[in-house]
Amino acid sequence: MxxxxxxxxxxxxxxxxxxxxxxxxxxxxxxxxxxxxxxxxxxxxxxxxxxxxxxxxxxxxxxxxxxxxxxxxxxxxxxxxxxxxxxxxxxxxxxxxxxxxxxxxxxxxxHVDEHPVTASPILTTDPNPPTSWWTSLRSALGTVATTPTARHTTDQQYLDWAMPKFLSPAVDTRAPSWNTAHGDMHWANLCAPQLTMFDWEGWGLAPTGYDAATLHSYSLLVPDAASRIRREFADVLNTPAGRFAELAVITELLESTTHGDNLPLAEPLRQRAAHLLRDDAAGEIAP
Structure with a gap:
């Protein structure tokens, strides 16, 4: 909200x-x-x-x-x-x-009885949902990822323009792979302890790992929650495709700060992007 x-x-x-x-x-x-x-x-x-x-x-x-x-x-x-x-x-x-x-x-x-985890997209306290919730979220996003669609959450043309502008002129803008994403995966669109997912207006194709990367980026102010996301989605985020998805999401959120949105995330996003780009240059996997 x-x-x-x-x-x-x-x-x-x-x-x-x-x-x-x-x-x-x-x-x-x-x-x-x-x-x-x-x-x-x-x-x-x-x-x-x-x-x-x-x-x-x-x-x-x-x-x-x-x-x-x-x-x-x-x-x-x-x-x-x-x-x-x-x-x-x-x-x-x-x-x-x-x-x-x-x-x-x-x-x-x-009507849905459950309430969103947070009132706004940016996480400020650790919600610490139960293990069963994470299992349900992984299952749901796995189902979404394999749903065929011609819709797009983002596209290669945008990435080619925005990633050099907001990350580095030398960044590789080619997405390794694409699959279907919810497209706006933040805590205000998720209910707990019983999982319900809101706001499907922007779902479509995105770089593989986009939803996990989005949830992680919106959680950077709460290190314990961000670490939990990296653990729960390690099979996606700790891959070249997942690291690219993080950089793509960071790019979009950094662009949003130029319009006055998501300002508390600006510096953590830059630091995370620098970490990912530094490890990519060294041929390492960023945890």
């Missing part, structure tokens, strides 16, 4: 649109339910009561002149493609409408 937008007009517009979506889907706000804002107010979710019981209503907004079918249709495509054994809320229905210059999509999901 992210903070409420700084611009009060965005907050009013999104709350008004959320009310319209509830009316269209015959849903009432759940008493005392909290709001969950997305990046820069692009999404707004909150618990509701629908005609068939508790639910979650997520509203997304995008400018009409900015077509991005990958993220816009991510949740719908995940419902149709990702195997049901991957634990996530069931998408019940979708309602679309336009109010120029905006288009809106309301997604009604089954």
């Amino acid at each position: 992210h903070p409420e937008p700084d611009d009060p007009q965005v907050s009013v517009r999104m709350r008004t649109a959320h009310h319209r979506a509830r009316t269209a889907l015959d849903a009432r706000p759940h008493p005392g339910g909290h709001e969950a804002w997305g990046w820069h107010g692009r999404t707004l979710g909150r618990p509701v009561t629908a005609h068939d019981g508790p639910a979650w209503l997520r509203l997304a907004a995008a400018p009409l002149d900015q077509a991005d079918s990958t993220f816009w249709n991510g949740s719908r495509d995940a419902k149709d493609t990702i195997p049901n054994r991957v634990p996530r809320p069931c998408l019940r229905t979708i309602h679309d409408w336009n109010e120029p210059p905006w288009r809106y999509r309301a997604e009604l999901y089954d």
Whole structure:
């Protein structure tokens, strides 16, 4: 989750649109339910009561002149493609409408009893989930990785541009291999102690190990948690492909800091990148 937008007009517009979506889907706000804002107010979710019981209503907004079918249709495509054994809320229905210059999509999901591990993507305390949780996460990401898709979380063209800019002009930008990723694997999108995975809008092909690398990068402020991730996903991260995935994720997060996002991670990300690049130059595997 992210903070409420700084611009009060965005907050009013999104709350008004959320009310319209509830009316269209015959849903009432759940008493005392909290709001969950997305990046820069692009999404707004909150618990509701629908005609068939508790639910979650997520509203997304995008400018009409900015077509991005990958993220816009991510949740719908995940419902149709990702195997049901991957634990996530069931998408019940979708309602679309336009109010120029905006288009809106309301997604009604089954209610989930568990709560996200953290309220924001960056980890600040060790959640220390049980061993069974890690087993479930490895299994789920393994299933996602082998799911065929033509969608892309990131692509080679972006890596060719961004990695030399944010890491080193001499860095090798060629991904050793690709597989399917959730695409936004941080602690605010994960529930514990019972695993549930939220936010499937950006899933698609990415460098192999991308999800483990993302979770690790968002955990750098908590060394014990980062070490646990490296142990749990050693079979992926301690490989050339996994090290490349880390560098790709670090690149994306460093770019985000230039827009004012993820600023507490900036220096730890640079230090981790230097460590990986130094060991790669020496032909060693970075733990």
